[in-house]
Amino acid sequence: MEKEQVESIKAIVIRNVKGVWSDYWLPIxxxxxxxxxxxxxxxxxxxxxxxxxxxSGWIVVMFALKFKSESSVFSLKKLTKHRQKDTSYEMYTVLRVYTNDSDFQEYMHIQEYFDSQHIQMENRVIDHNQDIKSQIMFIRKPEFAYCYHLLMDQKNEMYFINEYM
Incomplete structure (x- = not known):
């Protein structure tokens, strides 16, 4: 009975060593x-x-840096993902659409009409815990009667924020 356990443990160890060797033969x-x-x-x-x-030192250092960046507690990728989950900040593209057309909201879903308007784009981080309208500065252009603020998120979905006259 004990010999069978020793053989099974030996087989497991050999299989694990072969797996580690096949994955990490170069740095080893x-x-x-x-x-x-x-x-x-x-x-x-x-x-x-x-x-x-x-x-050989260069190879060891490169693999060490690679593994450190992938599995570190303070990894930038993990820290960024963790921070995005914990905070209410999100990156948006702010679209300021200037027009003289009072019916812009009715026709803004038509791509050709939307592209024919004067549009200014700006990337901005928005805090969802604060008023979104107050975070986007209104810039007046006297040659246009209306200014519309739209937000576009990372998924290219647009949100209407405010209208100024």
Whole structure:
């Protein structure tokens, strides 16, 4: 009975070692070459080992930086995703549409009509905990009678915010 358990544990360990080796053979080999070449350099002081130490050290450092950036507690990707979930801030494109047409809201869904208007675009971070209208500055243009503020999110959905005369 104990021999069967030992054999099953041995099979599991061998399978895990083979899996790790197949995934990480390059950094493992580079690390071993780095250690061996450093030890041989200490014994012989031969310049022959400089390229081996440089290349294998470079590979080890690149893999270490890659793994650090992917699995770090302070990873920028994870921190950004976590921050976006916890905060009420979101990036929008603010569209200021200037027109002299009082019926803009009725026809604004027609692409050709919308494109024929004078549009100013600006990227802005909007806080949903505050009044959205107050976060978008109204800029008057005397040659136009109306100004409409629209928000476009990351999914290209548009939201009507306000109308100014």
């Amino acid at each position: 080999t580079a690390f071993v070459v780095l250690i061996v070449s450093c030890q041989l350099f200490n014994l012989t002081h031969s310049g022959f080992f400089y390229p081996l130490m440089f290349v």
